[in-house]
Amino acid sequence: MFQTIEDIIQLADNSNDSISEIMMKQEEMISGRSRLEIWSRMESIFDVMERAIEKGTTENVVSRSGLSGGSAVKVAEYLELKKTLSGPTILSAVKNALATSEVNAAMGIICATPTAGAAGVVPGCLFSARDTLSLTKEQQIRFLFTTGAIGYVIANQATVSGAVGGCQAEIGSATAMAAGALVEAAGGSAMQSAHAISFALQSMLGLVCDPVAGLVEIPCIQRNATGASIAMVAADMALAGCEFPIPADEVIEAMYNVGKTIPYTLRETALGGLAKTKTGKSMAQRISSDKQ
């Protein structure tokens, strides 16, 4: 049983198990379900993620409020030009994250990882890394179990709720989950995954939850995209051998403590930040008048 990232590292060192294996063994023990049942449930989640990305990059997905839609298609077309600044691996992760989040905003079917508001980061990175690293289907499913283990620690030791801990608790957690899993998929050690978690989360401490008109669109969709890019960079830094001097569990604890100091107006109540800009407020007015 593991409660912290340190526990995971110890388990991985002693047993030579990957983080995905550690997560599956714990799930078998806690749920009492068979490996086959657990595996096929994650496969069905994988299919949901793949369909959402497919839908978001090919159909003209527009949200009920009209505030979002079409960004994923734009990035997909831009990627065809081949001479992009941030390169195909990062940009296709961004494209996938935008697609998933735009489908979510339009009340389509997605999988919360760990929440719906941050649902684009993990699949965004997975469905890009699978090409770059030519991952087998098994490795792709294992990727999701690894993100699950990292999210399990953050959710139980801290929070994954924007209303409780700000956007750092949602997008920050999702980015850390993806970064750690990218390292394992690329062959890195559990310790390197822990550093990737820290690199990802340290870059988002204090990130407020300030949704325009209270929707899960602006800036949530864009933060899924930048979160996916940060996860890729955090993973590469760890794979390069860079180390973050503060252990991952303490970075997670810092995120939790910072979250508690974020004012109520910046914890998903749409009463501060971008939600209170001139344009943000006018969007909220327009939408609430449509609603009458």
Added chain:
Amino acid sequence: MKYSSVFEIIGPVMVGPSSSHTAGALVIGRLARKMFGRKPDQAMITLYGSFANTYHGHGTDIAIVGGILDLDTNDEKVIQSFELAQQMGINIQFELSEIQKRHPNTAQIELSDAHGKLVIVGISLGGGKVQIISVNGFELNLTGESPTLLVLHEDRAGMIAKVAGLLGNHNINIGHMEVSRKDRGSEALMAIETDQLVSEELMREIEDMTHILMVSGFTC
């Protein structure tokens, strides 16, 4: 442990946009429906905090009604929950409250029909996970993830032993148990989360014991 399964982290599969304000809200509505045990004629929903401030944007209202109709979080019909409720003759009323509760994502749901009424208060913890923190005014902490037995009884000595003993005889294992009362000597409510399902006959057997007022069971 707030979260025990990996599928509470990588999951739920759901209709967007928000796991706390859409999926979590639906689960609270669904638990109310399961506890009530039948289709209500009337549903009165009060939203607090972040639920009240952002319900329209997140579809929290649509989701709670979807749960009251016993729909699942990944059901595409959730989007038409208001029309479906109307077709089924369920009167839906919403109220926004200024009162600041302990948790920002709090909803109270009152379901009623000619035979009775149920009032629950639920909170959405994020990632689709919820807790029911009060049932008909009794303070509790229920997740609804395992089969749950609610036993309303007179506040007398030995009641817990009697009910737990009977469950034990039918080798029903108790995972989590709470007893809550409003004031001494009047009524108390036992909330028992069990590993196995409790049969109708066993529930009736418990109900027939002295000082037991009402027994109901549900599982999500």
